[in-house]
Amino acid sequence: MNILQALFFPPEQPGGVSSMIPYIQERFLKLGWQMELFSLPKRVRNKGHEEVIFQTFDHTEFRGNPLVDKYIQTYKDYIWWTKLRIQKSYDIIHAHHPIAALAMKRVFPNTPLVMTIHSSYARELILNGKIEEGGPEHRFLNLLYRELEVTTDKLMTVSESFRSYIAPYVETPERIKVIPNGFDEKRFKPIAHENEVTQLITVCRLVPAKGIDVLLYACAELKRRGSPFVLHIIGDGPIREELELLAQELGLYDDIIFYGYMLHPEEFMPFFDVFVLPSRAEAFGSVFAEAALCWLALVGTNVGGIAEQIEDGVNGLLVPTEDPLALADALEKVVGDPSYRYNLARTAWDTAKKTYSLQRVISQLKKAYVAVKSEPRPTPEIE
Template sequence: MSDAHQALGLEYRRRVQALSEPMRVVVVNQSGGLYGIERMLLALLPALQDRGVRVTFLALCRAEDEGGALGRLLRERGIPVHFVPISRFVGLAPLRRMVATLRACDPQVIHVHGYKAATAIGLARLFWRRPVLATVHSESVSSTDMRAAMLAETTFCKRFERVIAVSQGVARDLEQRGIPSDRLAIIQNGIVDRFAPCAADLLSARDPTRIVVVGRLVAVKRFAAAIQSVAALVRQGRRCTLQIVGDGPLRPELERLVKELGVSDQVRFAGFVDDVTPFLAEASIFAMPSATEGAPIALIEAMAAGCAIVASRVGGIPDIVRDEVDGLLIEPAHEGDLPRALERLLVDESLRHRLAASARRRFLEEFEVQRMTARYLEAYTAMGAGDA
């Protein structure tokens, strides 16, 4: 038998063996805490494992750091986890450790989330190559203070085999950044339905005056607008309370605003929590007045929880919530939109219930974790995972 025929025979046997073995995927992320991307990965990775994928998580941080929480939780759920800390500028030593870890895992596909992971894996491919799928969770406009980071992410995403946008808005942004359309697809985020026992009652057993916002306390989330709206409603004689779930650099400033506006009895800061489920289950209204968003997990969680929603008409939010059907969409630039929308929901019980019920149905149809998982499995297969 010629060398060429022997090589073809070996290649055939390798492909047959690959088809009979579980798909091997390494998911990479550098986390700063349990926020939207992390909650999405907490849903996706166990679901992939349940589908027979041999999935491993590579955390680009130390296990004991705040960002290590995601890796620690995944490890508790039976997902193999490796921690390889990298700094803002990826040095040669951590790069070598990352490449060694990837070689040991021998993935057929590397799946990256976030610009830091995209940059790190893009550099690692200079030494060791595997097909890469990158999920981009936000538009570049949300990172105007990180132009160098966005440039690096764009440069490497142009070279990756597949790029996934979490919304139409993110997809348009990626096309404008030069990502080839034939390598670009949209997969909407999904979560595990943890709300089934509490969502069926919708709002009937909840405090109709309770509003909740969830997220990192940064300017783009516009939580100051939520506080000002509640203060305006209170001055008009409306009964309402605001629960702010999350932490961040603007907390002292927001706490001062609450005192200045005289609404300390109506506004409460819960701080950062690992699980927002109880807060959403108790709230009647969920507000997201953000200046920009990708496909926010907190919004999807609010839909699953059966909250009546007020959200900005920005980024991927209109892909998720249909105005006057699943929630009320507002223009963040129009100061009066948010208090007017909140007032509509506070005074109109039938509207609250109708929007909440529709949001819950839409979640089950479009944003439950199994739908997202199936789409990612299709993407891995389309990349030729069995051929790696």
């Protein structure tokens, strides 16, 4: 079977789905399946001019909104790039972004289309203060879920919690298949080590949605209690300078290291002790599974896919969002008790190996592809 994986970001983009798909491709190629990757280069802007029409709503009511206009133009650009670059057919197209899915169906209407929804762009924009909840941008982006439902042959997502999030915007949420992300175990190599001072690490894009401000306030409280630590922050983003200033104001200058962007943080993580990320929302939270495979103790917020990965007190600790004191309490437990920390990390590693293996994803995807391919296709109407 010949499959096209249609991404939005290029495969070399760090983190999340874009970095996972090449490993899926490698496994399928070893099985004798043909698989190619496709994405929209950043240099392609304002090239597409075809009229866009949605089946389930009239997008022209949002015309003039800068975010919606940019989204529609990117959709047109994706269509233009697809027609320019792809001159062959595929048995199945698997899209990983709404724009990729809609554009592929536009160009290849008779090819079975599978779509995985990995996160909510609207929720991310709201948490990052870019749009207002219930505003026109939010309404437009939520309408796309129903459009994807009628456009695709199979809709999938990465967690039960995110399927529940999507449910109000589609007609048959029970038909959405959940396939959690999987990770190539060969990428993760736990290393036996003993740090004199507990080393905390977080890896994320530095945006409000990730809650790093909450983490800094928690660390200030941890320091006030006399618990020694060093926090390593890997990642970059628009609020980095703001976070660095906050760290100085909280008296954490000597306790925190900002590294900026790093291409392969999983090569760095095994040397630390605790992974912590107090996200305000996560559809899945791939970095928690990655940290678990590096044998780190996990501390996260009780939201979305994080709560599906962590059983509080068993393979990690869960705290409420927006609660620096609760986060400080959790960090104090793992900082002050190395044996407890080790047991959490060991259980997290065992759980991640069993639940988030790439082989499990390959098996589930194979079944989904075969099922979609074997479904009878509607006969095109002849005018």
